[in-house]
Amino acid sequence: MNQIPFQDYYPDDYSHCFGCGRLNDRGYQLKSFWEGDEGVCRILPEHHYSGGMKDILYGGLIASLVDCHGAGTAAAAKARELKIEMKPGAMPRFVTASLKVDYLSPTPVGKELELRAKVEEISGRKVTVNVTVSTDGTVHARGRLLMIQIREG
Amino acid sequence: MNQIPFQDYYPDDYSHCFGCGRLNDRGYQLKSFWEGDEGVCRILPEHHYSGGMKDILYGGLIASLVDCHGAGTAAAAKARELKIEMKPGAMPRFVTASLKVDYLSPTPVGKELELRAKVEEISGRKVTVNVTVSTDGTVHARGRLLMIQIREG
Numbered sequence: 001m002n003q004i005p006f007q008d009y010y011p012d013d014y015s016h017c018f019g020c021g022r023l024n025d026r027g028y029q030l031k032s033f034w035e036g037d038e039g040v041c042r043i044l045p046e047h048h049y050s051g052g053m054k055d056i057l058y059g060g061l062i063a064s065l066v067d068c069h070g071a072g073t074a075a076a077a078k079a080r081e082l083k084i085e086m087k088p089g090a091m092p093r094f095v096t097a098s099l100k101v102d103y104l105s106p107t108p109v110g111k112e113l114e115l116r117a118k119v120e121e122i123s124g125r126k127v128t129v130n131v132t133v134s135t136d137g138t139v140h141a142r143g144r145l146l147m148i149q150i151r152e153g
Numbered sequence: 154m155n156q157i158p159f160q161d162y163y164p165d166d167y168s169h170c171f172g173c174g175r176l177n178d179r180g181y182q183l184k185s186f187w188e189g190d191e192g193v194c195r196i197l198p199e200h201h202y203s204g205g206m207k208d209i210l211y212g213g214l215i216a217s218l219v220d221c222h223g224a225g226t227a228a229a230a231k232a233r234e235l236k237i238e239m240k241p242g243a244m245p246r247f248v249t250a251s252l253k254v255d256y257l258s259p260t261p262v263g264k265e266l267e268l269r270a271k272v273e274e275i276s277g278r279k280v281t282v283n284v285t286v287s288t289d290g291t292v293h294a295r296g297r298l299l300m301i302q303i304r305e306g
Contacts, residue, residue: 014205019213026201048179052167052246059249060172060220064213093205096212100253 005031006039006072009079009091019068030065032072032117039073039117041065050109057107059141065115066131066143067099073117074127074147081122094127094147101143111135125149158184159192159225162232162244172221183218185225185270192226192270194218203262210260212294218268219284219296220252226270227280227300234275247280247300254296264288278302 007020007030018027032041043065049058071094078092107113113133120128131143160173160183171180185194196218202211224247231245260266266286273281284296 010205013207016203016207017205018202018211021203021205024201024203048177049171050169050174050177051248052163052170052174054166054169058171058217059252060213060217063216063220063252063254064211067213067216095204095259096256098253098255099212099216100251101216102251103249106248 003033004086005033006076006091007031009086009088010075010093011089011091014093017068019064020072028065028068030068032069032076032115034076037118039069039076041069041072041115042112043115044112045109047109051106055109057109059101059103062103062107062133062141063099063101063143065113066101066133066141067096067145069115070099070117070129070131070143070145071096071147073119073131074129074145077119077122078127078149093150093152095150097146097148099143099145101141103141105138105140107133107140108135125151156186157239158186159229159244160184162239162241163228163246164242164244167246170221172217173225181218181221183221183225185222185229187229190271192222192229194222194225194268195265196268197265198262200262204259208262210262212254212256215256215260215286215294216252216254216296218266219254219286219294220249220298222268223252223270223282223284223296223298224249224300226272227282227298230272230275231280231302246303246305248303250299250301252296252298254294256294258291258293260286260293261288278304
């Protein structure tokens with residue numbers, strides 16, 4: 001298994017994201033990997049990322065992780081489609097056009113989150129991605145993203 | 154003007170939110186106020202909340218602020234509808250059922266954000282809220298939330 005995370009292939013000038021930038025030392029530094037055709041990310045948020053109540057995870061964090069992990073999966077899927085030879089800096093760059101999150105049930109604090117992203121469609125520079133957020137196999141939130149590839153050069 | 158922020162009326166056990174909880178000393182402690190029939194919040198995010206590029210604000214932060222400010226405005230609007238006498242702990246509590254954010258243009262880092270929330274509909278325990286996120290009068294993102302009031306007791 002060649003398990004270099006998607007985010008390590010972003011160009012340096014695109015690696016400052018608070019959610020997933022390897023050069024942002026104050027951020028979450030989220031890491032995503034392929035498992036078959038799904039992008040998967042596992043992360044254990046710190047306890048201060050609570051919602052209103054101390055034992056429920058902050059919904060804004062869930063939205064943030066959905067965004068970053070979905071973006072990484074969209075980029076990695078586009079790289080696969082284009083048969084780009086993966087090396088640092090080679091990852092296509094995407095921005096989020098729209099993000100929707102449906103919160104199905106409270107997500108507990110203190111549990112590892114599993115985010116699983118599936119690409120629904122690649123249409124030119126547009127990639128649609130669906131993401132689930134689970135703990136212990138229970139899906140607590142579903143995300144849907146429309147990502148747009150940045151024109152290079 | 155009686156300018157106590159919406160969030161200061163939440164019960165103590167609902168004040169731990171990373172985004173807007175007055176008892177979360179590691180969070181953003183976002184504050185929202187009425188301006189007529191709009192909930193308004195102004196906040197200057199720190200520079201490390203960047204997106205991929207250093208000078209563009211993190212989209213996950215935008216989604217988080219939309220969520221918290223929209224939730225606060227939904228709760229304050231419901232309190233108005235119910236003619237609740239506002240005092241600490243009196244604010245109705247809401248959870249986010251769904252959050253959608255459309256990103257229209259990059260939001261610069263280093264600028265004060267203005268979030269303006271308008272309640273579209275209150276239908277029993279459901280409140281629909283629309284939020285804009287601007288800097289210097291330019292709207293960079295639009296959010297839409299469906300909030301559900303928690304049954305008390």
